[in-house]
Amino acid sequence: MLIKLLGPVEVAHKQGWSRGGTPKQACVLASLALAPNTVLSIDVLAHRIWGADAPAEARNVLYGHVSRLRQALGTHEQVELRRAGGSGYVLDIAPTDVDVSFARLLAGQARAARAQGDVTTAARHWREVVGLWQGQPLSGVAGGWAERTRRKLRDEHVAALAALGECGLELGRHAEVAADLEAAAERFPLAENLVEQLMLALYRCGRHAEALAWYTDTRTRVREEFGSEPGKPLRTLHQRILRQDPALLLVDAPTVDATESPAWTAICQLPPDIADFVGRERELDTLTATVLRRGGGAAPAIATVHGTPGVGKSTLAVRVAHRLRPHYPDGQLFLDLGGAAPAPRDPSTLLAELLRSLHVEPAAIPETLAERTALYRSTVADRAILLVLDDAADEEQVRPLLPGTAHSAVLVTSRHHLVLDGATATPLDLLTRCEAFGLLAQVTGGRRVEDDRASAEIILDACGQLPLAIRVAGARLAARPTWPLRALADRLADASDRLDELSAGQHSVRASFAVSYAALPAAARRAFRLLGPAGFETIAEWSVEALLCQPRDVTDAAIEALVVAGLLTACEANPAGEPRYRMHDLLRAYACDRARVEEDERHQRTALRRLVAECLHRVRSAVRDLSHPFAPPPGPSACGGAGYEWLAAERHNLVAAVRLAAETGHPDIAVELAYHLTAYLKARGYYDDVVRVQQAAMAAGDAHQRMRCRLILAELDVDRARYGAALSEFEELSRHFEQTGDRHAAAYARTGRAACRHALGDHENTIAELDRAVSVLRAAGDSGGAVYALLVLRSVHLEAGRYADAIAVSAAALELTAGRASLDRAWVLRGLGIAYYETGQVETAVRYYEESLALARHFDCDGGARKTLRRLGEAYGALGRFEEATETLTMALTRFVRSGDVLGEALTAYAFGELCHRQGRGREALAHFTRCAELIGPTGSRTWRIRALREIGRARAGLGDRAAAVAAWTEALALCRDPHSAEAREVAHLLTDVRQIHP
Template identity: 35%
Template sequence: MADEGEHGVAPQVVAGVLGNLEVRWGDTPVPVGHARQKAVLAVLLVEVNRVVPPDRLIDRVWVGHAPGRARSVLRTYLSNLRRALAPTGITITWRDTGYLLAVDPDQVDLHRFRRLVALARAGGDLRRALTLVDESLALWRGEPLAELDTEWARSVREHLHRERAAARADRVDWALACGQHGEVLPELTARAAEDPWDERLTGQVMLALYRSGRQAEALEHYQRTRQRLAEELGTDPGPALQQLHQRILTADPTLTLPTVGTPPPAATPRQLSAPPSPFIGRDDELNHLHSALDAVKEAATVIISVLAGAGGIGKTWLALHWAHRHADRFPDGQLFVDLHGFSPAGDPVDPAVAVRGFLDALGVDSNRIPTDLDAQAALYRSLIAGRRMLIVLDNAATSDQVVPLLPGTPTCTVLVTSRRKLASLIDRHGAHHLQLDVLSQGEARALLVERLGNERVAAEPDTVDELIELCGRYPLALSITARHAATRPNVPLTEFTTELRDLGLDVLDDDDPAASLPAVLSWSLRGLTSEQRVMFALLGIVPGPDVTLPAAVSLTGMSLPRTRKALHVLEDASLIDRHARGRYAMHDLVRGYATTLAHDLPESVRALALARVVDFHLHTAHTAHHLLDPHRPTFQLDPPAPGVHPPTPADAMAAMAWLQAEHVTLLATQRTAAALGLHHVVWHLAWALDDFHVRQAHGRDALVAWRAALKAAEHLPDPAALSRAHRFLGWACARLELHEEAAEHLDRALALAVHHGHPAEQAHTLRALASAWGRRGDDRRALDHARRALDLYRTLDQPVRKAIALNVVGWYAARLGDFDTARDHCHAALALNRQHSYPDGEAATLDSLGLIAHRTGDHRQALAHYHHALALYRTLGNTYEVANTLNNIGAPHTTLGHHEQARAVWREALELYREQGRDADADRVQRQLDDLDNTTHHERST
């Protein structure tokens, strides 16, 4: 520990806590500084060889009155202590989450006291127990931590006084058992006068008097105690004291002095429950646990693994399978307890009950078990010290349930299962956390094969795949379904699949709560506040597959800190999962259970929550859309509902990122709005998503969104909404080559615009018709509609829309060979787009100029225009047009003989077309690549 002294023996280090706080190296005191610095040392000595986070140190030393730079001050104190303690070999180091003072616990009087008391209680030799407890009590030199007057120190002192009193009481029991009633009687009489309410002490006085031949005095002492209790507290002595009184009255021979002997050695418990059968998969998790077990050889602390996950996910199965698989590694026994943290049994098991159960399993006589939990835990740790044992703590609710059951020796391994993460086990005890998820597809199929037989599963492979999907690969759901099928061998699996599809969670219910997924999930709600339960229920009906913190704030109407806290609690309870970018999601079956709870809420609560979250997404999408295309006309929305705080993306790039992240949720929000009859929301969401859908080539989604918007528009008072819905739906159809439907909607849109006298709406629709006819290959008709649109735009104050129309005219003029007209119109469009800072229009116009240059033989100029357009489209995130421009670039490269460059851009275009589901465009590019390969092969061969 330290350098050797003069005679070659290292001086002993002694740290005193049970009296004045001091450290001595041999006979030399070690100065440890002023009171605050001593307080820091005291905390670390009490928590010797354990990591203490800085916040806990600060709280215990300053108790809510920490200085402004408490962490900096704390580091200074610790630095001073390191220097002072350096000669002694005591070290203070940083370990992951806090500070650790490392020293042999026997060199600290407090820990030596506790160890000696635990050994005294664990052994069966009563005379040795007396020797040990006397040695332990001799370590007390006065008031513990006498120099410190902090709240923490006072709390520690109070607890230590209770420990000392318990040890003294045990000592008296052992002394009486050893026939020392005469020696202890004076002490007992004096203590009884000081504490007349201690019934255990009263019983010891009575027994000492009786064994000293003073039966009458023993009975008289009882009567005085009984009378005092009756007069001052209005109660009688407890059952134990009454029973002792009766035995003394009758001179019970069992009260005579017992023979002092040595009990048998501690038992070797084998408490593991039967291993699960069958057990399927979980190879990664088993390997993780195996690696932790192998680490025991080098570990200086107990290896603890915490298996966490939702109810029914298979934690206990995994723990028991692994425990049985490695039982030979624990020859001194295996302890197992179900702590009932989440079960139909009611309240979780009290740690004292669990410790008592372990002491019974270890063969401790009930008369030797102390009443204090700390004393019981110390006895338990002493009994298993140095033994190679496995302790399985199943179904824990909290860390407080687990800590008293942790051994103190690294030869033992602890395996804990819980629906919670048990953070303090990870932070304070270095536990290995292993979060269990659902089974893989292969594991789920293997489970069904094991339960139903390979022949039955192989006979309906598609049905089995659907059944696994409906069960969400959730182990308990699969087991319940397999039980239904196995007990009905003549029923086709398709019938069970149909029931799951139609009835959902109801099929997985059962009168036996342990075999009912809804019941198992319901136990996870214990310990949640009513507010957290409501949030869990509302998360079941929130639109979309997941939710962000800002959206959850609007959903619940709670403040941001309360919402964050509630989400954390639900995550800790394994009811929700946090994914990347702050998104919270539920397993489908858990969500199904949450939805059933949501329907138990008052209708007003559900409706308001959905209205708020719908409003949140509508307003944020509206803002994002405006950032993407600030030149498109905006529509006025009502202010957000109370409690709704939609974010504002910083710029167009942030807006695009938000829309990409929330796309699926926004589509679900539109469906929710339609179900709630929020027609204006349905329409506005389709409009807010349209530009994003075009840029990202989400053609099918645009089609669905605008079909819903068209239905909603029929209920809106603004006639222009119906015209616009037809126009946007027509344009969505055109992009998907649904030409007849496109023409029908666009013609209807134009007729409505003319009927209601909306020239701008007429111009927009004519431009859409131009593009639709162009897609059908009728460039002449497309040009005619484009010119009519341009004529209307010239009468309106919409320069950006005029620029778009100029470009459309130029494009179709170029396709028809009128290059002078095309060039004039496109240059005019380019100037307007740049003048009004409209990069979308600039990119489209540059693409048109690339076509004109290519068609007129200026291929290098064409490449310059195309590459400029491509750069703008990439910046704008317009992957739809990126694919088109890449395809266009290939043509001038081919003409110039740049075959590799042409091949590269066409391959990229082909990949994008396929990703976007644009099969006709992909087929065309593939033919171009094939022709290019043939040309290259022909040139090489000649």
């Protein structure tokens, strides 16, 4: 089987199964898999994804979805997703490799067997069909087509369950039918044919009251759902049960030979349960319920638990086994399979051990694996045995150990996900914080943990909430009752000694990891060692490939080996469609430990340089259409490559890569990577990350590079409305660059200085400075810097009321951005919208705003989008589109608050005030204008504080509070630097008017 649709959409790969991408990608895969070897047109696929509302760019988006699906499908020889003549796509795949097609094939064989009178074979086929369903079909896929398909597949599921029940009743397997159909009837409570079979099976088992209770419940549901009575067949069966019709018992279960079997001595090999077991309630309940629910079926119940070393798999399995003991009275067996060791135990040896435990004489144990498996299965065939297989290496080691009949159950633990037919897999993650705290308290004893929670939190952080590490830490504390928690917390805070401290008696975190590490092949061991010093939060295949510098197949094999060993944990694929992996903090510490001991320092530095160089190459390509940071570009721009989804997935790693490049002696890479990465971080509003990468670059770079990094950080202060601090920094930088002859960087400093002065209300003295900056930046071929300077110049003209000049400057900037979609173009379009709005051409402004917003959203730039949303909401209000204005401004405000953009929040409050004023809601308008002034404060934007005070005065006057209005306007007038400016004249006019009307 390669593709599953009867549950979550999943695709087979080397490690097991993975989700079929995003919901839209899963929709494409499901569509093609349900029509194997058949061409589906692009229009049909688009309609199934988006319905009638397919976007204009649907075709291009669909290409991307198909491309990522090809990656997900990998290199399976049996399957190919290909373009068909330009009109659509086709999935070449055998019907048996798609669970839906396979189910239908089996259903056909079942019907044929039944027609020939072979009910036993038909029942076997129907059970296989039913076993293919793993939950709601196409789970997670939305839309009308998916819902219709789900309904059809639901009907097929119910029909298969009914056919299986019919065969079971005919064969006299009434208890088995009752067990099967109870769960089915709960899931499909309105499927009366299933309820009818269930009632008959229960009646034949002598469970008359339960049969009647099912009818009562079903009748209630039908009446509530449809307002009618159940169908005639169900009503008739109900009446026959009430009068105990003898004909209902005509088909009896086969009689069982009552001859007594030889005496059987029950055996229990389970390790003792742990008294201080904490947490895992959900996993305990799930595993227990899974085994009990599947028990009594056609096959043994099998449940697997997988997770990283030390996460508590064995402990959990033992506790579940003790819970299940009463249900398996014939014995509970335990085997350590040694799967993490370099040489896992041989299945033949393990079978011999099992047979001896089951009282088979050593001389009677056969030689071959096949014979031992057959003897083992016949020995336990009619016994209720619970088998715990701990630390399994792989499926091939486990399969010979599985019982062959339904009476037994198996619990398997492994460091990776095992794919066993009919097994239910439970991934085991780290403890929750609450569980981890409880475990530490239990193992330590007394109230020591409660009395020093701060130190306990440090210990848990150092342990990474890994149960083994917490138990070791707790054991050390328990052994020294007078030792304060702070002492151990201080020792564990040192990452280099952490593993040494996490050792107590027989228990050692390092030893647990070492077993898995020693069993790895050479390439996987080296990948593990190098991933430690790299320090990436999550790991993608490209990063391992860069570190190893080996062919792709070697990298893939190394990653697979690390996942199988539990040293890497597979995560969900990122939005870019790449599989990702995670390494626990303590495993990373162990990897660094191994690197110090085993890795040549020169070779390690070379590998890490390849990694950070690859980061730079990919980031440089990915940000080419974003606004570059506020400093001269360090090199030529790159062609397009990785997209914004990739940047989002790798953000934390890329921030760490800047520091890694600096620490490993590659300052030029650190500086350039910080520069290009800042383009993305700033566009998404990750200001703290911008500070981190620029500070790391400053620490690594030379004096010249440090000053250019300071330019970027100063402009970040402008974005955060910290104009005073930014102005001081730009003045110092301007002097430095002019003295050193760096005219290019000096033009940036002058532009930044002009932007600060403009924000602080000094407009006229900035025009000449900005004109000079634009000339220098144009001459340097720096269109991005020139656009920024032109946008500041446009704002100056707008403040002065020179709207024609503002439009002309915006047109010049628009010309510089011609030829391709970019964020710079989005900002220019927004500027044009502002200029036209101020001239009263609001409809034109709205068109520019909407085009700007579309570009900002295309580049996933929240910072620019929220500013444009504010302007768009303001324009909607001016057009009387009040509902749209409220909705748009609310979206803008939410984004400003979430990003910590105080000035944006203040200006949105101002826009809300205008909107309320237009609607005649004076008191609400006053509240919004007052909020705007409070957020700006006395040190913020002078221009916007003057405007807020002006509108506060107007609102106060409108509410009859003349004194408060005069006070607000007087304060505003005092803030005006130029008494002849348009704003000063307007405020003075308002004061004169109010004094003439109310002397």
